[in-house]
Amino acid sequence: MRAVYGNIDGHPLRGMLPQTLIFNVEGVNVLLTHIGGYPGRYAPGIINKLRSENIGLFISGHSHILKVMNDKVLNLLHINPGAAGIYGFHKVRTLIRFTIDNGKFSNLEIMELACRDRAI
Numbered sequence: 001m002r003a004v005y006g007n008i009d010g011h012p013l014r015g016m017l018p019q020t021l022i023f024n025v026e027g028v029n030v031l032l033t034h035i036g037g038y039p040g041r042y043a044p045g046i047i048n049k050l051r052s053e054n055i056g057l058f059i060s061g062h063s064h065i066l067k068v069m070n071d072k073v074l075n076l077l078h079i080n081p082g083a084a085g086i087y088g089f090h091k092v093r094t095l096i097r098f099t100i101d102n103g104k105f106s107n108l109e110i111m112e113l114a115c116r117d118r119a120i
Helices: 011-016 046-052
Strands: 020-025 028-033 057-059 067-071 076-080 094-101 104-112
Touching (some): 028 046
Parallel strands (some): 057 076
């Protein structure tokens, strides 16, 4: 399992997890961070990492809005999996599952979890 901390995470998680993580899966360089923006509107400093590390998959969240987008300029796939937790303004909890095999993406599935139990 790989994880980064988010903006509402406290000191214990921030001490255990990085803000940004770069790793390779099946020949694809992956950048994982919480606040990253979207193709054409990346957060400050992110575009430099995407270019310098030859990232093929960029996963970020923060907005709680599920999106899967191709960045044709940087030739990468951007995924925001939405929100799986019980905190935040989202009403639907979402996950994305997919396969990476020898540098190729396939079998992308969007899943909705049971409704949140807590009031907004």
